[in-house]
Amino acid sequence: MTIRSILFGAAAAVLLASSPALAAGGETPRPERMSWSFAGPFGMYDQGQLQRGFKVFKEVCAACHSANFLYFRNLAQPGGPGFTEAQAKQVASEYQITDGPNDAGDMFQRPGRLSDHWPAPFPNDNAARASNGGALPPDLSVIAKARSYHVGFPGFITDAFIQYQEHGVDYIHALLTGYVDPPADAHVQPGLHYNTYFPGHQIAMPKPISDGQVEYTDGAPQTVEQYSEDVSAFLMWLAEPHLDARKRIGFQVMIFLLVFAGLLYFTKKKVWKNVAH
């Protein structure tokens, strides 16, 4: 017992010794945790929110960002924004896609089809950089899973128990609502913009959206806050399109396994009933 208590003391000392380093790393505030409809064991996407988010994505984000893994057919697939196939075709046909070569060997333009992917705003990364002051707007296909924030101990352990996986969307939402006037002592370089939640606070993307910029038809408030939540949810769907199926199947699997484990437990007890062990 004594050895154990010495050890715990030593462990505590180590943690204390290392805490200044922790504090030094935490100058970017932690994004606020939102209550997402798709969080938790029974979380599902909100179709209305995904449709609104898609509108924001289409009218605002897509002007600079690509989403190469988004196909028009995805808009009508189960577990998504819930557009009909006709609506998805309609969206596709609004875009001109380069196809070819035709019989004469030339590339040509034609309206988009369901099997086409979302057309990128720039032909290649260098063109994208050239048009955006040297910064490359990242592809948004899996951005909601490619961003996170540091949770630290013991939060990272409780997250496993409460099934919190929404760090990426929290960050995107915080970033989109995090454009504020720089504090007096901040030194914002030309071409960069001050953002509370961006690591280092200096981001190349200017404030992308303002109140009333995108028109909603379902009566949802047309505010930056609402736009940010909606487009973050849409980007989560874009990154994890089968989340609904995953959680639905997961629940069935869990129920099955608990029943099976229960049966096995009693079978095991029966088998071992007459053996001391």
Add this chain to the structure above:
Amino acid sequence: MAHTETQDTTTRRDFLYIATGAVGAVGVAGMVWPFVSQMQPDASVLALSTTEVDLSPIAEGQIVTVQWRGKPIFISHRTPAEIKAAQDTPLSDLKDPQPDSARVKPGKDQWLVVIGICTHLGCVPLGHQGAYNGWFCPCHGSAYDTSGRIRVGPAPLNLELPPYAFTTDTKIMIG
């Protein structure tokens, strides 16, 4: 152990074993299914299942081959003589009886659209060849007529028709 137990407990024990075994079997089957299902054509393959073809550049008497779902599709712009030959063939002469009118769209007798795969063992037949001036399969000698119907050789069926529709007078959408 059984010899120390009464009839009742034996029955209950057997039931427990059977129930556990049955639930286990269901579990294994459920686990196997995704691993079987993953080999089906995936969503990106399914989405490519239509092909649009502009017919206007195809001259009379010409056969062109386009691709649909990875298969060759023969589009034959038939001459009046070829149409007549196809229409005049009595059904009794055919191995797989089917009138020419059932193989083209109404009012579009000049356009024959068939899947270019021999119904014998899957080779691609050659156009304007063979005894019936339709298609001839070099693999095993099956000959098709100008309506793509099997006339001689080991193939059992006529060349298959893909699902297609005229979107305009000179354009078809296959699939």
Add this chain to the structure above:
Amino acid sequence: MEGHSTYQPKGKLAQWFESRLPIVGLIHSSAVAYPVPKNLNYMWTFGAILTFMLVVQIVSGVVLAMHYVAYAPVAFARVEHIMRDVSYGWLIRYIHANGASMFFIAVYIHIFRGMYYGSYKAPREVLWILGVIIYLLMMATGFMGYVLPWGQMSFWGATVITNLFSAIPVVGPVVVEWLWGGYSVGDPTLNRFFSLHYLLPFMIAGVVGLHIWALHHVGQNNPDGIDVKNVAKDTVPFTPYATIKDIFGMVVFIIFFSWFIFYIPNYLGHSDNYIPANPLSTPAHIVPEWYYLPFYAILRSIPDKLGGVVAMFAAIAILAFLPWLDTSKVRSAKYRPLFKQFFWIFAIVAVGLGYLGAMPAEGGYVIASRILTAYYFIHFLIILPVLGIVERPKPLPASIAEAVLAKGAKGGAAVVTGASAPETRG
């Protein structure tokens, strides 16, 4: 493996077959009649769980390989293709990605169980060393598998780990370029890692075969660490007793596994690996997968390039010498009061090294890593040899049967009921 079977083929055909290929008898002797100490606890189900995990990883991996393409410009997109378009592709990929972690969780429990109960001591030294080889092969397989999605962590993890070999004096840089197949990690590296990642699991399966063979030859250790003296009194047949217990343990483990697959599939991964590999920009924080973290901490704690690499490999290699570093004749920690305490200290040190491996290499973390690294080696090189000499173990029970009865009497939870004597079995 042989010698326990009472298997006699019944039919003529079965006899004919058995006299030509005695495979049914082999299965019978090793999975049905094989005597299992009756005092095994649930820690002993992890062998079966690990076998299951190896099968899960091979089956899901073979399936993923049907859809994946090991070509740098498309590898990232192909993984996303699996996640999005392939029927149940998301499920199979999450099984495989989280399965690697589950495999390591199970193997760590298995290793620590072996350490606690002295399963490495004579006559199980070869069994133990085969286990260390499996562990090494698993680390290599896991590392190469993590490179395949070709995200930022894949790329930079591959860069850092392959650069370890540049610490080799004189030939280091040549060896590293040979590993890469170029002047940096690139497409040739990805392709060869894919090939090896597919090969190594089958080598693991082979060594697992030897591991089980050795196990069945010397017999299982048990929580009391004493030898089986009377097969009839001390053991039960593998089937149904161990089989049903293993399956139950396995299903409970699958519940744990499913929690990750279905609810927190990206919890054990790193978000940077969803950013496609970019050879021009290193992520702010390179962290290996959690199961390498203790060794990563050891690597970073030594302020010398070659020294760090040597210390890291030594930390793994030292495990192979454990049977001779532990000088005590008593196997189980149950009867070694001092060793038991040092075992738990070692376990906490190992977890602590894992924690430090995930932290930035600065300030207090570095000092803590050095202390724990030193302790890691002291445990093996000083504490264990000395402990065997100075420690006074508790008296061992005379037999497994006696140990079991003592436990039943003490706990007051005797399972003996009705007319059956304790040793009665079907």
